Amino acid sequence: MAPSSSSNCRFQLPDECWETVFKHLTHHPHDHESLSLVSRHFFSLTNRIRTHLTISDRLxxxxxxxxxRxxxxTSIKLPERRYFAGDINALLSQIAxxxxxxLHSLDISYQHTFPSHGLRQFSQKFPTLKSLICSHTQPDLVLIAECFPNLKELNVSYTSLFSVTDLHVKALASGLKKLRKVDLSCFLDSSIFTFCQNWVFLEALVFSGNSFLSEIGIANAIRQRPQLRSLGVRRGNVTLELIDALVSLKDLTCLDLSYSSISDEALCALAEGGLPFTELSLQNCLGYGYCGISCLLRKCNNLQYLDLQGTEFLNDECVIELSLLLGNLNVVKLSGNENLTDLSLFTIMRNCPLITEIKMDSTGVGKLKLEEDCLVVNFxxxxxxxxxxxWLDDGSVTMLASVCPNLEMIDLTYCRRVSKGAIDILRRCCKIHQMNLAHLGCDLPLFRFQFRVNxxxxxxxxxNFSRCRISDEELSLISKSCYRLKELNLDxxxxxxxxxxKQVVKNCKQLRMVSLYxxxxVCSDVVAWMIFARPSLRKIGAPPQFHFADDSQQDLLLRRGCFVAL
Structure with a gap:
């Protein structure tokens, strides 16, 4: 007997519950498509949980x-000028x-000219916009202050200093009273001081590539805002004067000094401040050594993010000792340090039990072979x-697979001595969802990636299999084993x-992107066949022989929902 309508109602979930379930089931907005096909109700729900839209020519x-739909x-990103031939002003007017x-966030970065007319219309519809990102463009600062007085985040990094006047400074200082996060690069010491005096809610401040600011000017400015939680001073000279101002920021949890010059003395002085850092970046910094960084890390008991990329003095011994101070670390970046080997990698996994992300590109991983029984599994x-x-080879990759069973993503690009070890990742890591294997095994002259798994x-x-020596046979096996592939790069x-x-397209029923540059x-006729055979496809990187016969052919393929990039 079919259940009555009243009994059905008892088992219906509220829409809010379904939305929560959908958010946990999917990794990417593209994953919502299969859910939207279940019913009109699910279609409506998946439409409602999409929050970000990046606009491109093809859209x-x-x-x-x-x-x-x-x-x-909540956020919209406009196309960069180099990818867009249309009128940005008209596009903003259309959105309005x-x-x-x-909607509370708009990104209009990388524009040749500032779309003043379109933004005025946009502001009339969305006067409560909270975030405006206009990096690498020349913004009308007076217009921004007039049109968007409720901004909490503003990014005007990498803009020209010479077009900024006292009028612009006054307009920003007096018109944007609610700002909490700012990324600047086009102002002088006096301007920054004025901003910090007026922006009483400011919590995050970043100076990106500003050679016109002095360290004394930054120090005087940030003393006006003792409640700052995040500070970025990139490409600067970190003096003791600046450190003295930093230690006055008792709530500072995030500090980015990338590409700056800083001494051991300055780092030790910073350590004495006892600031509650959770994020620290010294990427490509010069002037300091092990003494300074160890002194600082001994005081950072709750550090969760650490970036020491491009640190020349680092070696395995340094990492072993530093890792003992980093029990709460989640993310570490050590790329570009050639003296670091497998010992550093596996020591971090052992001594940092909460680590989720390790970045060690261009290091010596693989050079030092370790016994497997000396390793600890990190879940x-x-x-x-x-x-x-x-130096990375199959043995090293197989060992990684055995100690990282919950691995979700691995990048082995240009690991020229790796071949079959990549298969062990697939075999042992049951949660793997992304692999970058570009240029895999290119130092092995007779190597052909043999994807023979059952x-x-x-x-x-x-x-990503770009520039790998694989054959049709391997592609067929890939499509049978990895039948839920959404993106495949075969450049x-x-x-x-x-x-x-064709085998991949037939077997991978959720495929959205294939690149064949x-x-x-690969003959040109296969492109049209792919689009009609697999409706889920949204983008194809066309093989060299493919050309549109005329505009009508391109329109036909677009109407099928797929963009073909030449």
């Missing part, structure tokens, strides 16, 4: 439909004609970036043909 014909968008009550590691490690890898969603895979591509043996 313009569909923009009105998209803005109606996703009523809860739609009802988007949740928290999810992301490993090991690109351009010339087990399924349903979690793998993104796979410059010289041995594949349309036969292998430089695949000389």
């Amino acid at each position: 313009l014909p569909h923009l009105p439909a998209l803005l109606r 996703f009523p809860n968008l 004609s739609f009802d988007l009550p949740s 928290h590691v999810k992301f490993l970036y090991l690109a351009q490690n010339k 087990y399924e890898v349903p979690t793998l969603l993104v796979l 410059y895979c010289d041995n594949i043909t349309e036969n292998g591509v 430089g695949c000389e043996k």
